[in-house]
Amino acid sequence: MVFPTDHGHAEIRWDGPRATLLLDGVESSAVDASDPSYLEFEYMQHMSCALGVALPPPGPVRALHLGGAACALACAWEATRPGSRQVCAEVDALLAHRVREHFPIPRSPRVRIRVGDGRAVVDAARPGAWDVVVRDAFVGGAVPEHLRTRECAAAVARALRPGGLYLLNCAHGGGANAHRDVAAVLEEFPLVLTVQDPKVGRGGRRGNVVAIGVNGGDFGADALDRAL
Known part of the structure; x- marks a missing residue:
């Protein structure tokens, strides 16, 4: 199934109960309707390990996702952490509508898809409103520039509670450089x-x-090593 989005085109491929979303030909999300806790992509598994060290499951979390796509990570956390409240900020309104239509995403307030720019959502957040903020936003294969700055990192720090986590998916190699994201x-x-x-x-x-x-606060780097 192929359809246009506000920023390009998308495709959904089904393999039994598992649906994979491709944006402009690149795999972006995979959700298993029979097991929402399943995470196909390794970087999402790593993010879940990090969150598990800071806030062990099954405790609920308040999570803000900058970049929604098919909300695979939010679906997994909802499945493993009942009572969580999550917002996925997705800049592409047409994409947000289509994934709600075709993917088994829990309804608001468990997982709310908010159409809008992720940076604006962070800037408007109350201080300490979130346990974890995830940056997983790409347009045309690149992270938007305004989500890579020190100012964005400062806004996220304000929006997080003490001890909260900022988890970033950074592209590296082949012309992409994660060092800038880490430095910010x-x-x-x-x-x-x-x-x-x-x-x-x-x-x-x-x-x-x-x-x-x-x-x-304290974060168990050794515990993260074991979890990975």
Whole structure:
């Protein structure tokens, strides 16, 4: 199934109960209707491990996702953390409508899709409103510039409760450079860690680097190593 979006085109491919969303030909989300806790993409698994260290499941979380697509991570957290309240900020209104129509996304207030720019949503957030903020936003294969700045990291830090997490999906290699994203977060967060494949970290091939900004408090880096 192929359809236009406000910023390009999308395709949904079904394999039994599992649906994969492709944006402009690139896999973006995968949701399993028979097991919403399933996470296909490794970087999302890493993000869940980091959250589990800071806030062990099944405790509920208040999560803001900058970039929605098919809300795979939000669906997984809803399945494993009952009572969570999550907002997915998606700039593409047509895409947001279509994924609500075709993917098994829990209804608001469990998972709310808010059409709008993620940075504007962060800037408008109450101080300490969120346990975790996830940046997983791409337009044309690149993270929007205004989501890569120190000012954006500062706005996220204000929106997080003490000890909250800022989880970023950063592209690296093949012309993309995650160092800039990490440097911006380092300016505003007292502790920043990264999770990456060594080959990606050296820039040998393009892939995902997960950056973890910890908004104060204790965070078990050793526990994260074990969870990964």
